[in-house]
Amino acid sequence: MLIHSIYVIDSSDRKRFEETSLELAELLEEEKLAGVPLLIFANKQDLMTASPASELAESLNLHTIRDRMWQVQACSALTAEGVQDGMTWVCRNIKFRKK
Numbered sequence: 001m002l003i004h005s006i007y008v009i010d011s012s013d014r015k016r017f018e019e020t021s022l023e024l025a026e027l028l029e030e031e032k033l034a035g036v037p038l039l040i041f042a043n044k045q046d047l048m049t050a051s052p053a054s055e056l057a058e059s060l061n062l063h064t065i066r067d068r069m070w071q072v073q074a075c076s077a078l079t080a081e082g083v084q085d086g087m088t089w090v091c092r093n094i095k096f097r098k099k
């Protein structure tokens, strides 16, 4: 039983946003992930070259996701900033489902 999905994106790698968008669209089609809340970590925010989380959300067309709860969280795995906030959102939005 899957209760949450977490996706980590390198916010400094703009050229991969399109590829990432396609990957994400495929993931959202997965039957076993239907309705499962989605957290997207916009990682590497410590880098000057990182796109802000809002820009990333726009590039990935996240506003089109209407069949589940989702959230973009800016973070840095290097400094740990934002990681706790993202995990707090995950814990708040876990939905236990019967098989």
Ligand SMILES: Nc1nc2c(ncn2[C@@H]2O[C@H](COP(=O)(O)OP(=O)(O)OP(=O)(O)O)[C@@H](O)[C@H]2O)c(=O)[nH]1
Pocket (backbone or CB within 6 Å): 010, 043, 044, 045, 046, 047, 075, 076, 077, 078, 079
């Ligand atoms: N500055 C910075 N570097 C990071 C951060 N997170 C990961 N890295 C670095 O990015 C590199 C790739 O990290 P990996 O954990 O191998 O990520 P990956 O998803 O396997 O990498 P790719 O698929 O090749 O993009 C490593 O050198 C990490 O140290 C971050 O938040 N900030």
